[in-house]
Amino acid sequence: MAFFDALREKAVTTLNQVLDKNRNSGLTKHQQFCYSHHIPETETILSESAAEIGIKSDYSTDAYNDNLPFPQGRIYLTQSFLIFRDAFDRKNCSFSVHLSTIKKVERPPGSDYGFALMVSTYSKLHLTLYLVGIRSDSERFAQQLKIALKKNLVHVGKLQPFIQTCYSEYLLAKNKVSTEKVEHAPQGGLGLVFKFPGDPKESRDKTKMKLWFDLFRVDGRNLSLVRTPLFYKLVRVGLPNRLRGEIWELCCGSMYLRLDYQGEYNKILEDHKDQKSFAIEEIEKDLNRSLPEYAAYQSSQGIERLRRVLTAYSWKNPDVGYCQAMNIVVAAMLIYMSEEQAFWCLNVLCDRIVPGYYSKTMYGTLLDQKVFESLVQKTMPMLWEHITKNDIQLSVVSLPWFLSLYLSSMPLVFAFRILDVFFLQGPKTLFQVALAVLKLNGEALLNTEDDGTFISIIKQYFLTLHESAHPNSPNPKFRSITRFQELLVTAFREFSVIDEEMINNTRAKHRDTIYQNISSFVKRTELRNLPRTTNISQETLSLLYDRFYSVVESLSVTKGSGTSVMDYKVFVEFMSEICDWITDVNVDDERHFLRRLFNHWDTEKQGALTFTDLLVGLNSLVDPDLMTSMSNFFELYDTKGDGKIDREGILQISEDLLYITSPWKDGVLFDGITKANIENVIADEVYKKQVESGNTSPDQSEIQLPSDFQVDRDKLEQQQVERYLQAAATFIQRAFEYAQPEEEELLIKELAIDNSISHNAALNPNTPVYLNLPTFRMVVLADETYELLFGSTLREATHLERPLDTKFDPIRNLRDMFDGLLADGRKVATKVRLRMDSRAANGGGGAPPNSSNASIKSGAKREEEEEDQDDDDLGVISIDDNDKDLLLATEAQVVVKESTEKPRISRMESEKIIGKSDQNLIEFET
């Protein structure tokens, strides 16, 4: 039963993930759950139940908890956590207790409730869960908990070393209210060595410490802490220096990552020891410019820590790498946190709390500026009107607040107070404070008419935050209120309406505009930096750019803008969309013509094409000059670069030419010659009709196409098919006929010995021969069909200018791209699923751009052709070991015989295509 239940649970969670994606936040319900409880995204709900909770601690001296009514809410079980939240007020009681901290689970004796479980932690915290609901459900919850605890046993070993790194544990052990042995103060922030900013007396650090100490005793600590109203209160009044780092990581959940991935930080640094990267170069530039006024950053110890954390993060998340402002944020964190704490906290900050702030396009920053502006408009319409009327650029003031989390804007002591709340309550804090700053300076700001004064008012305000907010008040109590206190009250009281939901909704509203702005900027920049492409117009370039990103984004997990590259599979997709001559491609075929193109265009030999690579390649592919076109083709096979193509190469060329020309060879497409023939036939017919009707006037407008007229397409097709087969046969024959022997002497010697070679020594497989460019050109030019192939046929069947499928939504793809920026290995799976979600959600509209795009042949026909292709392959390859002349003849015959059947089958198909794909063709059936 349990197995099926588990299976069902899993199915339900997966389904929920797919269906309940919140459009506004872009998060799935699952993600929202994890985010709101600050637990890693790898957690899923295994079981849940309504419950009432009793909390007791062995170290609780007073019994105030006992007198309070039990909090009621919902309890959830995940792989590693037991989570509770109060149904009425989240802040009343909530916890995310890590399973590793649970020492014992028992059924309490004499419970009046139907079903109760008592969970005891190593920290002597006893949580009694009174499960509400059908008994069998409660039983199942208990069963699930048992299983989860058992499964978690392997992780319990991580607990002890982790405890040693928590200051709370040290504090409790030192004061003998813990059974744990924590003898040494854990490694903490730089403040322990270089003093913490601000005056600890003034901030009443000791009192705060005592309050936290009491809280830990009663409500547990770190991995098993119960959040009560007191917890929130204590965070808001400002955290004591020594506990600040730990509470930060607890509030934002980075603590759980640090627990799970112990040692990873050092491993990353070790793995990338002495390696260089662009991000590291950028980091080095800023190391001496990060909070330079703080003593630690004038010493190598501080600089070293900063360097290591920033570097490790740039390796961990290369898509973000390093962004200016991160140096300031990390420098600030390191005052209160150990390197490892700061590292994981930075991870959560960049991935979860302010995603996109530090990304390569900084879309999150830009978006939140838009959101901020719109919130100003909503909450302070007068000020907003004034700002727009005077064309004041608000974001120049506010952008640094958000990006550096106020650390570069106001004195550090105050910025840290805001950070305390920020880690607890998330990004809305930034907005609330920003709005309060404007509000409190509203009157002065309404009198400014230019950016300069606007900025200086705010600057001055930040510098005087410590001053009294009411210096002239007769009431001494009022006088003692500082501007900073006033700011916090305004931010968190008056702007408490600014909640997560409002921010998410506003973000959703502006997201597309921001993406569009960024994408057009990125596109502009990228197009501008491209090498000259004489055969591709600016408009086509722009289309190709869109197409490149559309296929890159939809077919592969990207590395984000600028670093996006196209692998072979995507390349095939891309080329298939624009080239009529590309038919089924087996991507595993290492000898395929497209593989050759790909390798040749891959200038960095990295197994992938950049947009520039692709463009340079396409530019040469569509060169209108016959001679250049031929030499470009020749170069593909001149792998050694010595201007010679050996026997193997010649065979490969003829094989590839057969492939390239297959649409014409199979009568699917018509080339210039056939078109001319068709035109001639029609012209003849029209002429005949005209003559019959006695109208011989040369006036064009008088000419009418006979509606009942039918061109004998079978015949014309057949002619073309034969012409192509003939060309292929002639090519290989001539290529070998005119190929130069590698060494004249050798040839003479061999001739002397072996007189049996009668007509052409080059055909002897034992004689090394080569084809040079002039010979290649000569062989091509000797055949009208192949000459036309290089002169125009191929180019005209390559549609660089083909517009993108209308179904392609650049915004959505761009969004994926941005998401890609934040991707790391662990998340790739999630992202892939999300992509599938959004495609499914979009219904038909989200079909991949390639599916309906100018597909030339039906599936059935493709198969048929592939078989055909195989026949060709065999024929040509086996030439090597046989008598060439003989084989060539038979091969041609075999192919001719087969091909004669085919056009008839595919006639319907080709009829459609001719009508659609060729504008030059005179419509003769209307």
Added chain:
Amino acid sequence: MSYPTPATSVKLVLLGEAAVGKSSLVLRFVSNDFQENKEPTIGAAFLTQKCTIGERTIKYEIWDTAGQERFASLAPMYYRNAQAAIVVYDITKPASFIKARHWVKELHEQAAKDITIALVGNKYDLVQDDDEGQGEREGVRKVSVEEGQNLAAEEGLLFYETSAKTSYNVNDVFIGIGNKIPEAASLASSPEQNNNEGRIDLSTNASSNGNRNLCSC
């Protein structure tokens, strides 16, 4: 066509790669000061400074932008409506010169059509000989004067080499821009000869447009 009036406001934007000294140039110009290890500019900074040229007073509203590549997408916010721009590079860092080239193109394509742009190669102090002589230290300079001049000539820019540290040429940049702005407004498109204290003004073949690159076939 407006008459030159006293205290014209000129919106000026600084662009260029990270750590080439944009903020330092501004700090030198505005406060005649220099700081080692200046914190990087986050987003942009805004400063103003008045500058008297002949009989006119120009009030520069200076938008000093962040230099790191990824901040580039914020730049359009700041160069919007700018009448003047200073594109800065570090004469000891070739990559910063390439970046400068990109910024010039971006401005020509996206900014106001009549924008006055000055190309500035900063950190001249690094290549200067210790003894204050005319000579240069060997091998430190990575972007030659000619390269800078050529780019300026191609794109119709003012060109200077400066040192925010020693204040060499810094004011001249702003004076040069100030000189050019009213004339560009009043003389419209007539070619001008405007040699200010031996500075090279290469504006005669101005008004080249960015759209000509990557032409079609």
